[in-house]
Amino acid sequence: MKISDKPLLRGTLIKRYKRFLTDVTLDTGEIVTASCPNTGSMMGLLDPGNPVWLSVSDSKTRKYKHTWEMVEAVNAGGETARVGLNTGLPNKLVEEAITAGRIPELTGYGTLKREQKYGKNSRIDLLLSDENKPSCYVEVKNVTLSRTAGMAEFPDAVTSRGAKHLDELADMVREGHRAIMVYLIQRSDAKSFSLARDIDPFYFETWAKATKSGVESIAMACTMGDDAISCDTAIEIESVS
Structure with a gap:
């Protein structure tokens, strides 16, 4: 299933805060605030610098047009794993x-x-x-x-x-x-x-x-x-x- 009609934007995680918000540095160098569609603990996924992928919405009514969709984290075996975060999927x-x-x-x-x-x-x-x-x-x-x-x-x-x-x-x-x-x-x-x-x-x-x-x-x-x-x-x- 396609996550979005548009290609996802790649960046690196700065931090998640207030459960619903995430600051990300895009690969272009731009810093954006994205909505976080996962309000759980997200244990093991929140290390600053983790690669992340964001979708982008054209809706003019949204306060934050970016949504955090995936993250790449290091697992217990020292290997990287891609993880989907969006609880709406x-x-x-x-x-x-x-x-x-x-x-x-x-x-x-x-x-x-x-x-x-x-x-x-x-x-x-x-x-x-x-x-x-x-x-x-x-x-x-x-x-x-x-x-x-x-x-x-x-x-x-x-x-x-x-x-x-x-x-x-x-x-x-x-x-x-x-x-x-x-x-x-x-x-x-x-x-x-x-x-x-x-x-x-x-x-x-x-x-x-x-x-x-x-x-x-x-x-x-x-x-x-x-x-x-x-x-x-x-x-x-x-x-x-």
Whole structure:
């Protein structure tokens, strides 16, 4: 999937601040302030000097026309990895992969709908339905953390909202539906996936209970290009005890 209709601009990171803003020195030498579409901790990605890529908007109503899309960071193995930051992309990437048949577990449904109301005043990211089988509720989580070379982890900070989503997926299973958590890994170096139990023990406990209730989990890695990202590779979920 193309990130933008225009080529991305390359630069180097100065700093991220106020969660939503990022200062970048473009390769042209110009210093710009870009919006940061990821309000998480972004652990391991915020070293000044990291190469970054920005998209540019022509909208006259935007205060900041640049958006921080990708970063290149050094992983635990000393190698560089390109990482996608935009939390607005994972749902689109997973939808594209489902439509293209790249996630076998999610094929065979006649209808796909986005952002449907369910649970306790929530919206499911993707709802798959077919007259010949139970509906399938798909929740997508963006994954950028890696503290061990080759292994991606979620979450990178405590997420009570994420635990709530697991509880609601478990409720859907109890009602006779199918429910799947897709961990979408926007990293070029991901070979396996694990839950970061030490970062959020409660999320892990909730995930374990939801899994026992029948909630399924899938980890999908992405191919990271210069101006495009593709969700195309299923990777192993490491056991966590």
